[in-house]
Amino acid sequence: MKIKSLIAICAILLATTNFAEITHTITFKDKAHNYFEVESQFDLPEGETELELVMATWTPGSYLVRDYSRHIENVELEQTGNVEKISKNIWKASELTGATLRLKYRVYAREMTVRTSWVEQDFAFINGAPTFMRPKGKDDLPHYVGIELPSEWKDSATSLSKISSRKHFYIAENWDELVDSPIVAGNLDIKELNTNSKQKHYLVNVGTVDSWDINKAGENVAKIVDSQLDFWGTDPFTKPYYFLNLITQGRGGLEHKHSTALISTRFAMQERETWIKWLNLVAHEYFHSWNVKRLRPKALGPFDYENENYTQELWFSEGLTSYYAALLNQRAGLTTKKEFFKILAGNMKSLSNIAGQTTRSVADSSFDAWIRSYRPDENSDNANVSYYTKGAMIGFLLDARIRKNTDNQKSIDDLMRSASDLYSGDVGYINQDIYNLANELDSADTGEYLQSLVENAEFLAFAEAIEYFGFDLETKKEKKEDDMSLPIAFLGLNFDKSSNDLIVSKVLRETPVYKAGLNVQDELIAIDDIRVKKSDFDKRMKAYRPNTEVELLISRRGRLISLKSTTIEKPLKDWKLKELKDSSEEQQVNLEKWLGN
Secondary structure (H helix, E strand, O other): OOHHHHHHHHHHHHHHHOOOOEEEEEEOOOHHHOEEEEEEEEEOOOOOOOEEEEOOOOEOOEOOOOOHHHHEEEEEEOOOOEEEEEEOOEEEEEOOOOOEEEEEEEEEOEOOOOOOOEEOOOEEEEOOOOOOOEEOOOOOOOEEEEEOOOOOOOEEEEOOEEOOOOOOEEEEOOHHHHHOOOEEEEOOEEEEOOOOOOOOEEEEEEOOOOOOOHHHHHHHHHHHHHHHHHHHOOOOOOOOEEEEEEEEEEEEEEEOOOEEEEEEEOOHHHOHHHHHHHHHHHHHHHHOOOEOOOEOEOOOOOOOOOOOOOOOOHHHHHHHHHHHHHHHHHHOOOOOHHHHHHHHHHHHHHHHOOHHHHOOOHHHHHHHHHOOOOOOOOOHHHHOOOOOHHHHHHHHHHHHHHHHHOOOOOOHHHHHHHHHHHHEOOOOEOHHHHHHHHHHHOOOOHHHHHHHHHHOOOOOOOHHHHHHHOEEEEOOOOOOOOOOOOOOEEOOEEEOOOOOOOEEEEEOOOOHHHHHOOOOOOEEEEEOOEEOOHHHHHHHHOOOOOOOEEEEEEEEOOEEEEEEEEOEEOOOOOOEEEEOOOOOHHHHHHHHHHHOO
16 A cells, blocks of 8 residues: 555544554664553644543454453653553543643663563664553554664664655554564565565564575575465565574574564574574465465454453464474475474474373363463473474374375365455454365364364374374384383473573473372482482483383482382384385375375
8 A cells, every 4th residue: 555545544444533643753762671661642623631540451363361461661651641540451541721732751672572662772672562651542543753773773673554755754554563573673685585476575683693605594494385375375475574583592483463572682693403494384374374374263263352352273273384394394485394394203202292182182182372472381281282393293184184095185285275266355254164165175074173172181093194204103112122221211200491500491291290280390209219310310321211110210309208109101202204114106196195295
């Protein structure tokens, strides 16, 4: 949409709402101490003497109420009148005179995540939800945003539309767009990508270092863009798209309608495994441009920015996105088959250790994301399951089933595109809509099969899908004839890595030590009356075989307790998924069609 047209629309909106424009100006007077300043102007309707101003409490795509207002300081008016905080995220301005309310405040920004804001000497990353206020009940109003850069900074970048008459001045059509459009500022490295999209795409590196080659990275990201445009068969973008890549020392991503925020390590390009993870992160967030930002669960739009927005469909929104991020990167030639198989096997291995699969379905896990997924603790693996990982593996199983039942004429690819056609925009979907689509693609009760995977708390069975594609899954270490050290015993627990003592940090449910009563925070002191230390624990365990009775001496808050337990077999650190050397011609065809070779 052209700027002139957008401004005309905004003028109509302002006239119909009897409310004048909203302008926010951001400055960085105290950036060295991780602060930035916001001055907001709200032009009031004639005779208005009071106004309630509201902040969001969470960021869409990150499902936890975070109470951003705790980082807001020195809220004051610049003219006559009073302002007071009346709830955790609402301020009331009263006794106002004149036609304009001018508000200013400081924001403490030192949380380096994709959902929050960060400001330092060299650059700024600003999200809308933890930054701006808006008049209560007026989410349809446009917002103007001006960025006043320090003299040593030269760039700002955001998917917000530029106002050409002023540098670093932007407009959001409404509150949703303001929250959905993070801003970066500093001395940025910006690369226009060569893609098949009708809109320009940019990779924006923030905190550029010599170990990052933006040209090579841009070529890889362009392949991701083209592979996904080809997959969906639609180009939904109405303005330029920005990959905002913060090169710090972390990892994370958050999708937006015309941009994505990424956090990566400085040396991501130096190690192949780390680089593949970054490419999969890019692919994951970009896939959300369709699956979440346009194709969305009914519960995720319009957003309630003050309260939890509950949905049972995150297994589809996030899990299927995880499945396709790795698969489409493999189809695009960004990973080898061996590398892709390692990712797939890693997900299977991860799920094998999650007893929470028998406690909570991915539908329940999706619904409880607000209180569980973003607040993990020592019992999470026993009581919950990741809708990312299990959702991705449900996608794998569903894909294999549809392909098998339709003789490779249909796949989950068709389900995704049908869902996009039917439920994008304001329509939205619920789980039953996805089950129905599965039945329409494959009449062999596949919808009921999918419903069982999504709504039942059970371990997934991979054997049929593995056999269909001609895989061999190695889950145990092969024992050589003269190797007396295998199999190695395992107690079924983890220790606190930060402690020099054997402090228990996790006990896996249904293991013998769990049943024996071992708890988190217990200190393991001896096994079979022989002192054991962290430095020799692994060596000691090699002396035991699985199914051996042991006596554990522990200290629980200083009290010595003896527990009798039994060892189990130590699981393989990495599962391996390989093509069968003697796979049939049919299995080879199945694999090639799936991988797009």
